[in-house]
Amino acid sequence: MKRFGFPVAARVLVFVASMLLVAQASSQTDPLPSWNDGAAKKAIVEFVQSTTTQGNPKFVPAEERVATFDQDGTLWVEHPIYTQIMYVLERVPALVKAKPELAKVAPYSTVLELLKGDRAAMEKLTEADLMKLLAVTSTGMPVDVFREEAKKWMAEAKHPRWKKPYTELTYLPMQEVLKYLRANGYKTYIVTGGGQDFVRAYAEATYGVPPEQVVGTAGGTTYGYTKDGKPFLTKDPKLLLNNNNAGKPEGIHLMIGRRPYLAVGNSTGDRQMLEYTKGGDGARLSMLVLHDDAKREYAYGPAKGLPASKVGTFTQALYDEATKNGWIVISMKDDWKKIFAFE
Amino acid sequence: MKRFGFPVAARVLVFVASMLLVAQASSQTDPLPSWNDGAAKKAIVEFVQSTTTQGNPKFVPAEERVATFDQDGTLWVEHPIYTQIMYVLERVPALVKAKPELAKVAPYSTVLELLKGDRAAMEKLTEADLMKLLAVTSTGMPVDVFREEAKKWMAEAKHPRWKKPYTELTYLPMQEVLKYLRANGYKTYIVTGGGQDFVRAYAEATYGVPPEQVVGTAGGTTYGYTKDGKPFLTKDPKLLLNNNNAGKPEGIHLMIGRRPYLAVGNSTGDRQMLEYTKGGDGARLSMLVLHDDAKREYAYGPAKGLPASKVGTFTQALYDEATKNGWIVISMKDDWKKIFAFE
Numbered sequence: 001m002k003r004f005g006f007p008v009a010a011r012v013l014v015f016v017a018s019m020l021l022v023a024q025a026s027s028q029t030d031p032l033p034s035w036n037d038g039a040a041k042k043a044i045v046e047f048v049q050s051t052t053t054q055g056n057p058k059f060v061p062a063e064e065r066v067a068t069f070d071q072d073g074t075l076w077v078e079h080p081i082y083t084q085i086m087y088v089l090e091r092v093p094a095l096v097k098a099k100p101e102l103a104k105v106a107p108y109s110t111v112l113e114l115l116k117g118d119r120a121a122m123e124k125l126t127e128a129d130l131m132k133l134l135a136v137t138s139t140g141m142p143v144d145v146f147r148e149e150a151k152k153w154m155a156e157a158k159h160p161r162w163k164k165p166y167t168e169l170t171y172l173p174m175q176e177v178l179k180y181l182r183a184n185g186y187k188t189y190i191v192t193g194g195g196q197d198f199v200r201a202y203a204e205a206t207y208g209v210p211p212e213q214v215v216g217t218a219g220g221t222t223y224g225y226t227k228d229g230k231p232f233l234t235k236d237p238k239l240l241l242n243n244n245n246a247g248k249p250e251g252i253h254l255m256i257g258r259r260p261y262l263a264v265g266n267s268t269g270d271r272q273m274l275e276y277t278k279g280g281d282g283a284r285l286s287m288l289v290l291h292d293d294a295k296r297e298y299a300y301g302p303a304k305g306l307p308a309s310k311v312g313t314f315t316q317a318l319y320d321e322a323t324k325n326g327w328i329v330i331s332m333k334d335d336w337k338k339i340f341a342f343e
Numbered sequence: 344m345k346r347f348g349f350p351v352a353a354r355v356l357v358f359v360a361s362m363l364l365v366a367q368a369s370s371q372t373d374p375l376p377s378w379n380d381g382a383a384k385k386a387i388v389e390f391v392q393s394t395t396t397q398g399n400p401k402f403v404p405a406e407e408r409v410a411t412f413d414q415d416g417t418l419w420v421e422h423p424i425y426t427q428i429m430y431v432l433e434r435v436p437a438l439v440k441a442k443p444e445l446a447k448v449a450p451y452s453t454v455l456e457l458l459k460g461d462r463a464a465m466e467k468l469t470e471a472d473l474m475k476l477l478a479v480t481s482t483g484m485p486v487d488v489f490r491e492e493a494k495k496w497m498a499e500a501k502h503p504r505w506k507k508p509y510t511e512l513t514y515l516p517m518q519e520v521l522k523y524l525r526a527n528g529y530k531t532y533i534v535t536g537g538g539q540d541f542v543r544a545y546a547e548a549t550y551g552v553p554p555e556q557v558v559g560t561a562g563g564t565t566y567g568y569t570k571d572g573k574p575f576l577t578k579d580p581k582l583l584l585n586n587n588n589a590g591k592p593e594g595i596h597l598m599i600g601r602r603p604y605l606a607v608g609n610s611t612g613d614r615q616m617l618e619y620t621k622g623g624d625g626a627r628l629s630m631l632v633l634h635d636d637a638k639r640e641y642a643y644g645p646a647k648g649l650p651a652s653k654v655g656t657f658t659q660a661l662y663d664e665a666t667k668n669g670w671i672v673i674s675m676k677d678d679w680k681k682i683f684a685f686e
Contacts, residue, residue, distance in 0.1 A: 066555075210406055211599070223619070254539075
């Protein structure tokens with residue numbers, strides 16, 4: 001053994017020991033235990049195995065392994081109302097407290113009725129109202145203040161049906177997919193129509209997705225200084241990126257600069273991202289989450305005979321495109337053994 | 344030894360062997376061999392050691408380790424003219440070949456004179472001319488086509504002074520800093536006033552910085568389909584992000600969402616990024632590269648008695664701000680033992 005110096009011996013030991021660990025890991029159990037056996041699970045496992053096995057014709061180099069996930073309705077519950085809309089509405093009482101004259105002015109008055117339990121008031125709020133409320137509650141403050149406010153709300157707010165924090169209403173099977181992909185060298189991104197800064201406030205703790213891997217609808221910021229000369233950024237109402245529909249592939253190019261190999265969505269707002277992903281060369285996997293489990297979650301969308309709801313945007317045309325283009329449709333009812341970790 | 348199963352034994356072997364490698368690595372030599380001993384080198388090494396040592400009051404958790412670097416003049420040569428401007432100018436003959444009537448029209452005619460060697464023609468080109476040429480040469484095509492054109496040019500073009508590819512004119516001491524930071528868990532970003540797509544075309548091969556870690560001046564894109572239905576993105580002339588001056592911290596927030604712990608620049612266009620970085624809590628290091636080596640590279644900027652040139656934008660005010668705020672000024676002449684790898 002004298003021929004080999006100490007460092008060489010150490011390297012050999014690392015190599016041999018690593019191989020033992022690899023052998024042990026590969027004999028381990030199912031990376032997707034909350035999934036029932038079926039086409040969806042099979043497609044995910046085959047995708048990961050083929051794109052990460054050296055020598056496989058579908059092999060994807062580590063630096064190109066990008067996977068993008070819509071958030072609302074794909075990673076967590078989006079019914080009866082988007083979480084961020086709830087955030088905006090629940091900021092209104094504090095606004096009215098600061099400026100009591102707003103209490104009698106629409107849309108603030110409408111929101112107050114809604115929060116008192118008058119669900120019909122929701123119908124009165126137009127998209128323009130919501131945009132106005134979004135600007136008033138989510139811009140004009142330093143980015144750090146907005147993040148802390150959003151974090152605080154997220155820690156306290158509860159979903160009306162489950163009476164649990166929204167961050168516990170993530171889909172366990174999708175959390176498993178995120179972890180499985182990361183364990184295989186994929187960078188997992190959230191690509192959401194929701195506000196980028198809002199989602200960043202909780203994505204790292206909730207999904208293990210860091211701020212720099214959240215692509216969302218984004219406004220500008222303005223650089224300035226505090227009175228004592230400290231530089232900071234203020235959130236602007238000016239829209240930079242509407243990260244919905246064609247905005248999703250455009251946002252992906254702006255923020256990532258690579259075409260994803262895997263993408264998951266659940267609505268027409270994800271259509272172009274799923275097309276763009278599937279349209280690349282080599283192995284590409286596009287998937288749609290179908291909400292068809294009225295008992296354990298919600299049922300909306302036209303497939304499998306379910307009526308299209310006003311909120312759901314899983315249209316027949318989207319389902320047809322999925323079938324035609326080889327996207328995988330994930331049935332929450334049939335493919336998911338468990339939906340939430342707390343079940 | 345029978346008490347320990349195979350996997351446990353393997354883990355012990357990995358641990359012991361890793362410790363041997365660590366011991367070997369820490370006895371290894373200087374991570375910054377192209378730097379002379381001095382305040383700049385000392386500041387970098389102290390920053391890295393203190394922010395990555397558990398228990399040190401300046402410790403920074405791994406996920407927050409973000410370092411941002413300007414490119415032109417900070418990571419590679421920017422004289423006598425920005426590389427991307429050379430790209431734009433050298434695209435003109437092909438444009439004129441496709442549309443011969445342009446040969447007699449300004450600014451195309453001016454560029455043709457310039458490329459024939461009439462350096463005075465450069466003075467005739469206004470910023471509006473350059474913007475027009477940029478739009479004509481760098482938008483209107485699919486993003487993939489632009490990337491391939493930029494890559495091809497970069498492989499063939501040569502710097503007028505050294506007659507070498509631009510990608511060989513990176514500063515070896517800065518390449519060492521990039522590697523040293525990455526080896527210590529920092530994510531290294533390029534934050535450039537140059538075009539994001541242009542810099543992405545070569546940043547991975549040149550600096551080990553992947554596309555998703557290049558933040559630059561960015562235009563929009565438009566989603567569309569080829570005749571046979573393949574989705575793709577076309578580069579738009581519409582400006583989304585002017586990544587200069589205050590645009591740098593704004594771009595950092597948009598694309599990264601974290602305040603950097605270390606930033607390096609070399610001009611007034613980097614001022615706000617350096618302020619924003621240094622203005623954060625805890626250990627923060629802002630640095631300015633001073634071009635004061637006329638012999639080995641170029642001398643421009645007002646410090647150390649050098650005259651401000653028309654191209655250089657290292658002003659006296661910037662130097663004063665550096666001194667006042669505790670930014671480190673890197674003297675190319677004094678701090679860098681070697682400037683280029685080929686020396």
